[in-house]
Amino acid sequence: MLPSFAIPFRSGDSPTLQQCLAKILLPRTFDLYKDIHWEQAAGELQTPHLSYPNYYLVPHHGVKAGYLSYQQAAGWEAVEHLFRIPRVRPSVVQMARDTYPRTIVDLGCGTALTSIELVRSLPQAQLSLVDLSPYALVAARRQVQQAGIAAHITYLHADAAHTPLADNSIDLVLVSLLLHELPYENAREVLLEARRLLRDDGHLIIFDPIQCAVPWPSLDRAVNRALMHMMHEVYWMDYATNPVWNTCQETGFHNIQRQLLFALPWIYQVVHVTK
Ligand SMILES: C[S@@+](CC[C@H](N)C(=O)[O-])C[C@H]1O[C@@H](n2cnc3c(N)ncnc32)[C@H](O)[C@@H]1O
Structure with missing residues (x-):
């Protein structure tokens, strides 16, 4: 695991591999997201009481919290680059x-x-x-x-x-x-x-x-x-x-x-x- 000072996405969380890659490979994107308050911003866009299909709530791409996590969103562009999208x-x-x-x-x-x-x-x-x-x-x-x-x-x-x-x-x-x-x-x-x-x-x-x-x-x-x-x-x-x-x-x-x-x-x- 990288030391937490390397990943200023949100204090207290462990960085995911995607986030580490995002910081190394895509400093522009890392800077673009770095001042986002994810929970507050997600609250602004969220449909209240939306129910999620079961298949969605499982770990994905090595991220334990699955898609319903800011880590997936923040690290996605790094994955894109690895797969040359x-x-x-x-x-x-x-x-x-x-x-x-x-x-x-x-x-x-x-x-x-x-x-x-x-x-x-x-x-x-x-x-x-x-x-x-x-x-x-x-x-x-x-x-x-x-x-x-x-x-x-x-x-x-x-x-x-x-x-x-x-x-x-x-x-x-x-x-x-x-x-x-x-x-x-x-x-x-x-x-x-x-x-x-x-x-x-x-x-x-x-x-x-x-x-x-x-x-x-x-x-x-x-x-x-x-x-x-x-x-x-x-x-x-x-x-x-x-x-x-x-x-x-x-x-x-x-x-x-x-x-x-x-x-x-x-x-x-x-x-x-x-x-
Ligand atoms: C692999 S990412 C691809 C994102 C984007 N379309 C792209 O090309 O970069 C898949 C996205 O689909 C979303 N997703 C998965 N199942 C969904 C569903 N049933 N309805 C809406 N979004 C869904 C995930 O939350 C995730 O953001």
């Missing part, structure tokens, strides 16, 4: 921008760096950021302020599978690095919710790690099992064995396309569908 983000943003959306929802937004980047180049767009973690929304709000786009954003502390947003109202739903975090049934519910929110012909863009990378199923399963343990992912095998494009088809989406994005050694996929 910034390298592929411009391609995801470009694909989303090419749909010319004016209303956008980012389900499971986390720090929202992809949708923020998108909205920076779309002066007419309005973006709703949805996450079950109020701490993620706190981090996203700080990133939004830094990007100077606060007037375009609303924050919603809600389950991505059951939002209070109106039917058929959205041009583009973004689901980035969320589905691999969910049990299959919940992932399916999120896709159904995306479909409910989208206007006819609206677009859903799903960004996540590659599925079915290895053509031999038993080897594919073994590789994924190793990845699951390495990354402390709880529901990874559900994700690895249920191709997103099949679930999109079952939940009523059309024009299903998949594109691979390479940030070696990692490979990602974008599944782009329409309602």
Whole structure:
């Protein structure tokens, strides 16, 4: 464990590995968050009496408190860098921008760096950021302020599978690095919710790690099992064995396309569908 003076996120807490990495790898982000009073800010964004699905309340990514902790939100950008997400983000943003959306929802937004980047180049767009973690929304709000786009954003502390947003109202739903975090049934519910929110012909863009990378199923399963343990992912095998494009088809989406994005050694996929 690092001495506590190295991690001024909140006195009295032990630093997580993610936080240590954030300080070393990303001093800019560390500075961006360092004066946040996390509990107070989370209280401002929290939906009172929201109930959390059971799958959400377990340790994730090696953080004991799971997603419902400021540590996950504060350390997420360091994890992104380790998995070289910034390298592929411009391609995801470009694909989303090419749909010319004016209303956008980012389900499971986390720090929202992809949708923020998108909205920076779309002066007419309005973006709703949805996450079950109020701490993620706190981090996203700080990133939004830094990007100077606060007037375009609303924050919603809600389950991505059951939002209070109106039917058929959205041009583009973004689901980035969320589905691999969910049990299959919940992932399916999120896709159904995306479909409910989208206007006819609206677009859903799903960004996540590659599925079915290895053509031999038993080897594919073994590789994924190793990845699951390495990354402390709880529901990874559900994700690895249920191709997103099949679930999109079952939940009523059309024009299903998949594109691979390479940030070696990692490979990602974008599944782009329409309602
Ligand atoms: C791996 S992070 C990805 C964050 C972000 N979309 C990105 O691409 O960087 C997953 C996020 O999904 C959120 N999440 C997980 N299950 C959720 C659910 N059912 N509803 C809303 N947010 C959820 C977590 O709190 C976390 O912030």
